[in-house]
Amino acid sequence: MLKVTLPDGSIKECEKGITFLEIAKSISEGLARNVLAAQVDGEVIDSMRTLEKDCQLSLLTWKDEGGKSTLWHSSAHLMAEALEFYYPGIKLAIGPSVTNGFYYDVDFMDYSFKEEDLVKIEEKMKELSKQKNPFQRRVVPKNEAIAYFKEKNDPYKVELLEELEDGHITFYSQGNFTDLCRGPHIPDTSYIKAIKLMSIAGAYWRGDEKNKQLTRIYGITFPKQSELEEYLHRLEEAKKRDHRKLGKELELFTFSQKVGQGLPLWLPKGAELRERLENFLKKTQKKAGYQQVITPHIANKELYVCSGHYEKYGEDSFKAILTPDPNEEFYLKPMNCPHHCEIYKSKPRSYKDLPARFAEFGTVYRYEQSGELHGLTRVRGFTQDDAHIFCTPEQVKEEFKKVIDIVLYVLKTLDFKQFKAQISLRSKEDRSKYIGSEENWIKAENAIIEAANEKELSTFIAYGEAAFYGPKLDFMVQDALGREWQLGTIQVDYNLPERFELEYIGADNQKHRPVMIHRAPFGSMERFVAVLLEHCAGDFPLWLSSEQAVILPISEKFNSYAEEISSQLADLDIRTRIDDRNEKIGKKIRDAELSKIPFMLIIGEKEMNEKTCSVRQRHKGDLGNMTLIQFSDILKEVVQNELVKL
């Protein structure tokens, strides 16, 4: 008998050689029906594998990430089987599970595969799933595996196989389909109850644009039909929060083909919102010892040659701006740091002056690839809430921690509870794209990791995500559709100070090199507004709302009283508008609700006589009759609750 330790700590005695599914059965039939995979000593494997030694076991179901990914991975195989049925001879590349479902990259050769073909594949998958075909695992010697796929004429699998180590290669088969696969898989196809193929898209083989482009088919499956329906419903709801849709509806921003792709136009309401966010941060930064600076939108090519950006990005950026002098070239500024370095250099600096913190809402222009533009989250002209901190090497960690405080304060104030802190380091393999000495990189990496640890941030490391001049700490949040975006970023940089030969005089009366910290708590105003918009579904906090209340006279007879309270509320610093259209009150309320105005003040005969207003709150309804002072107190309290979070 072997000892199996379950997640609750209990130990179960089991016979060697029984399957994990059988262990599940011995616990309960219900559990057994739901088990998708087994996690044995931390490794996720088939529930049909057998018990060989004492172990820690947890049985994974739909509720576990490992369970989900196993079902989806198996679904990818099921889809591949259906595809081979209709398109014999297609070449399959890879078919993994992803955050929301799975995909398979397929080389369709001469077939043409269209979106409308998804339905018939889906139907075939449903048919195959009902056949209850078991997933069978088989260890295959490398040469045999290669021979199999050479015979099948699949160059992608052969290429994958050639990189694998002999003795660790497994095939999985179900029905008429066999695939090279590490696993794990569900016991049989009948576990896949609800199937939806979502979309097709192009994807390069191995993610390299030099390689052939394959057709990627995305799908998602569930162990229950109702879960699929719920998922599709959630997708619909998410679409309603899409910042591109809300931005248009709430008249925050727009794009114009004439102005140019990826160049947002901020409408009055959007501009006001943005101004409030900027002022909020300016105030926070002023307290933290930052100084505002202003730099121009273009700069001489020499600036970027010096910074290294020209060499790195010159080819892909907006082309140079020429002048009557043939020896001159200017560039639209793609980042603010080189300018700030020159501000630092404008006078000699003493260690007593450091840290120097220069902040600027600097608008920058980058020629992003056309296919990459996306609403406000990816644009060609945007404003960074940028600042550069110049400090001594000894001050780096402390300064870095202070910046983390600001970022956390900003996220907390705007009610972002879900975010990830990503430590972005160099790629392990390819170091050619980075500049600067090994020694400086290591110093910078350590500073970030230590600061993050001391601030007790929960972090994860992403290799290959560093900037070319240094590592970063990036704050990532998800948008309505689950896409991840980088918002705030903090970067330690030893390179630019060197390139610009920045110096300060130390206590020893010698010249020293300062260290730079680049940081932007919002990231960019554009992206932040986009993510904020989706996060709050357009219901902005009161302190950010341009129109905090709309005054709704019951009829035109009360317009003059509306004017009166509007001016009184303005004296109380409350931002209002009067809806004096010749419409019924129901219509005015409906329009105010749809435009997501936090408060509505309904005034008629009674209110005019009593010098009161009837207050209605967005999404909540009637709060009753009150005086303007009472109303203003409510607003003050709401704003207090929104802002005082530290």
Add this chain to the structure above:
RNA sequence: GCCGGUGUAGCUCAGUUGGCCAGAGCAGCUGAUUUGUAAUCAGCUGGUCGGGGGUUCGAAUCCCUCCACCGGCUCCA
């Protein structure tokens, strides 16, 4: 940039076996109504059917090309 899809009024959308002056709702304008917590009624205005080229007696509809947008891929200082 690459693959696939989409493009009709300010917005949401109808209209393709090629054929009457291209339609609807909302928004806007004008008038009537003077209204009590999510859409008052009537009339009117508004469209180079994304741009350009072609096929045809005839194109929103078919073909070519360019542009923009959407979903991905690659990229992201």
